[in-house]
Amino acid sequence: MGENREEGFICMNNIKVEDRDHGIRVILIDRPKALNALNTETLLELQKVLKETAVSSEIRVVVLTGGGEKAFIAGADITEMMGKNLSQGISFAKVGQEVTRLLESLPQPTIAMVGGFALGGGAEMAIACDFIYASDSAVFGQPEVGLGVIPGFGGTARLSRFVGLPMAKDLIFSGRKIKSDEALRIGLVNEVVKRSELNDFVMKRAQQIASHSAGAVRACKRVMNEFEETHGIDYKLDMEAQEFGSLFGTKDQKEGMSAFMEKRKPNFEGVSLKESK
Numbered sequence: 001m002g003e004n005r006e007e008g009f010i011c012m013n014n015i016k017v018e019d020r021d022h023g024i025r026v027i028l029i030d031r032p033k034a035l036n037a038l039n040t041e042t043l044l045e046l047q048k049v050l051k052e053t054a055v056s057s058e059i060r061v062v063v064l065t066g067g068g069e070k071a072f073i074a075g076a077d078i079t080e081m082m083g084k085n086l087s088q089g090i091s092f093a094k095v096g097q098e099v100t101r102l103l104e105s106l107p108q109p110t111i112a113m114v115g116g117f118a119l120g121g122g123a124e125m126a127i128a129c130d131f132i133y134a135s136d137s138a139v140f141g142q143p144e145v146g147l148g149v150i151p152g153f154g155g156t157a158r159l160s161r162f163v164g165l166p167m168a169k170d171l172i173f174s175g176r177k178i179k180s181d182e183a184l185r186i187g188l189v190n191e192v193v194k195r196s197e198l199n200d201f202v203m204k205r206a207q208q209i210a211s212h213s214a215g216a217v218r219a220c221k222r223v224m225n226e227f228e229e230t231h232g233i234d235y236k237l238d239m240e241a242q243e244f245g246s247l248f249g250t251k252d253q254k255e256g257m258s259a260f261m262e263k264r265k266p267n268f269e270g271v272s273l274k275e276s277k
């Protein structure tokens with residue numbers, strides 16, 4: 001894991017961290033050629049930074065975002081996932097879930113700043129933040145079923161908190177992509193602004209939060225998360241990881257991910273009796 005540190009900056013192979021004025025920490029996923037897709041190395045870098053962030057009393061607000069113009073995060077890295085088997089699939093889900101769990105339980109408020117594609121594991125990172133501000137060019141979706149798998153970084157457990165269970169099922173079963181106006185309408189994002197204004201808008205809101213008593217803001221988050229039963233989530237995440245992993249090695253997973261890499265439509269076989277429960 002390559003890493004350079006200087007006052008207020010951490011630069012790793014796939015992420016950059018900048019500590020701005022007012023105690024605002026910006027964590028940027030920076031793999032624009034793969035639309036910031038999350039491979040294991042990126043997840044481990046995020047894990048390290050989030051663990052450090054959790055014990056800092058100077059950081060008051062965390063902003064998570066993606067590098068480049070096109071994407072927040074276009075999902076888990078399909079190139080890496082393609083050849084995984086059942087146990088490797090479960091392990092991969094667990095690493096991603098640990099990151100979303102760390103994000104969700106950070107003592108500081110977290111904002112996802114989404115300027116482009118937030119798909120699959122990317123959308124799951126966004127909904128592990130306290131809330132989302134998006135640009136008018138943002139696109140959200142859980143396209144996993146089109147790849148022969150399911151959301152594996154907590155989407156099955158968390159999406160319904162934002163949009164309600166029927167809408168979460170609609171999005172996850174259909175795998176459809178939605179634009180930011182629909183995301184706003186269904187309650188997935190808190191505000192939508194022009195792409196060129198997103199950074200300033202988010203920084204102003206972050207400063208507003210940072211200007212208040214950090215102890216009081218943290219207490220609000222603790223209490224509100226407790227009331228949302230985030231502690232009960234571990235059982236749900238484990239079940240999700242087992243189901244995610246169980247699809248690895250199936251013909252449909254191999255076909256779905258190969259089709260993505262080969263830029264063609266998948267030709268799914270359907271469910272066998274062994275796969276259906």
Ligand code: CAA
Binds near residue numbers: 038076077079144
């Ligand atoms: N993994 C790996 N590489 C990815 C990627 C991903 N999730 N998303 C995009 N890329 C790569 C593409 O392969 C492409 O690479 P090359 O230039 O080497 O061909 C590059 O990023 C640019 O992507 P596109 O050429 O496809 O760009 P586009 O503008 O035509 O389309 C897109 C953009 C609609 C986001 C499309 O890239 C896409 O559909 N990406 C995959 C989205 C997805 O299915 N995400 C879910 C992954 S599964 C998951 O996340 C499981 C989980 O819950 C843990």
